[in-house]
Amino acid sequence: MSRDYLRPALLIFASIAIGVVGWSGHVLLLPVALGFPILWSLAQTRLVAALASVGYFLAASRGLPQGVAAFYSSDIWPGLLLWLCASLSFVVVHAVLWTKNTRVRPSRYLLAAVIMAIPPFGITGWAHPVTAAGVLFPGWGWWGLGFMTAGLAGLAARIWPAVAIAFAGLWLWSAASWTEPHLPNGWRGVDLELGASLGRDVDLHRQRDLIATVRNAVSDGARYVVLPESALGYWTSTVERFWTGAFSDGDVTVITGAAMIDPRGYDNVVVAIDRKGARILYRERMPVPGSMWQPWRFLVGESGGARADFFANPVVPIGAGRAAPLICYEQLIVWPVLQSMLHDPGFIIAVGNGWWTDGTSIVAIQRTTATAWAKLFAKPLVIAFNT
Structure with a gap:
């Protein structure tokens, strides 16, 4: 495979893997989803950014077709259609806001993250990487959310290796001391x-x-x-x-x-x-x-x-x-x-x-x-x- 096709293919397959692992239903694996903004920023064309977004979102929401088929007691096709339609807003937002200008790219990704968090696009804003804030910054509240938001922009910038290393350290620290939320008394x-x-x-x-x-x-x-x-x-x-x-x-x-x-x-x-x-x-x-x-x-x-x-x-x-x-x-x-x-x-x-x-x-x-x-x-x- 030529180099021109190998890099985009690797980005797309990596996005799928991140969607599968990050959204597997294990809370301590949520930070894996933070790999998506890195891959989105590494895309060299708008098409590759769109395909990486497709791969990530469809992998993260992979249970939908089977669930819809069970809900309506039908075959898999209605579920597949809904699955693809639901991904449309996520893919369109991330494809439209992608840019070749690497200096602007972090702010563009941050804008995409905000748009996918609030209505109307946020209505289907599943698999949002910001959810990993609860693993990396437990107990930090709004400060933790702010650091995570800034970190998402950093992961889409040239400094992403440093940000990723910092997040990895926080992830390991959190995993070592993790406890489940407690029940209210009574x-x-x-x-x-x-x-x-x-x-x-x-x-x-x-x-x-x-x-x-x-x-x-x-x-x-x-x-x-x-x-x-x-x-x-x-x-x-x-x-x-x-x-x-x-x-x-x-x-x-x-x-x-x-x-x-x-x-x-x-x-x-x-x-x-x-x-x-x-x-x-x-x-x-x-x-x-x-x-x-x-x-x-x-x-x-x-x-x-x-x-x-x-x-x-x-x-x-x-x-x-x-x-x-x-x-x-x-x-x-x-x-x-x-x-x-x-x-x-x-x-x-x-x-x-x-x-x-x-x-x-x-x-x-x-x-x-x-x-x-x-x-x-x-x-x-x-x-x-x-x-």
Whole structure:
């Protein structure tokens, strides 16, 4: 192979490898994703930069086609189409902002990183390398995020070897002393393995089983018990009365997912239930684009789909403190958690319903990103997933 083709091919294959390893679902491997800005800056043409972006993003989100096929009970082709469409914004941003001017290139990459972190492009801003800040700068908070942001620009500059060495040292130090985020006192997250039936099978037997699960957690000393996304299915007055009645004589608070439907669509919510009654604690800011959030329905005069409350309720009061809830897809993108951290919550609640991701690394990546952000801002973390 001639030299003209060997270098671009190596860059593209290296980008794929970085996407696979960095986003494998192991939190301490997140810094591998920091190799992408280096490869992007080493590209000698806009086409190679675009192809490197394609390789990185598709490798990082490789579980999507299989997950979509499982979700819709269809063949792989709809998933492949969504996979390619989702990569479009990432690739376009990084291809357009690439430049031959090496002096300008670091600021261009920094601009691309910012654009992919906030709406509208940030709506599909998965696999963002800035997430590795939680591994390299645990407990540093906004200072750590600032150093990481500056480091991303440095990795796209001629000084990238020095920046990479510094980051490698921080990575080794962090890995040697790594500890998982701790639970808030009195809290318990309950993982379930109920598959696709969770939220769909809502008969009396299932409700009683969930209540028994909560009571088992309470018997172990928990006062706040978190169940996964969609655990209660549709939130109705009947479901509300049943659950509030079940805990009317205790001192436990149940935090659980549900869906609220009206003629225009539905809200993906988190509900708080205790002896005083029930209330909507949180409305999801960013539902999954395509399968849940379908804004084109409004343009053609149709109803349906989940509503997106982009910048609403970043923190919610619960007990004596405030929490930053993140439902499922919100754990994969940057701006929901950063918006919540601006309000300095006491802890993070991460819930999801990942039955459709069986055989993929999607749930592991969601747990990894939630863990990384919790470590960066030194926040306790409560996780509850259904698989």
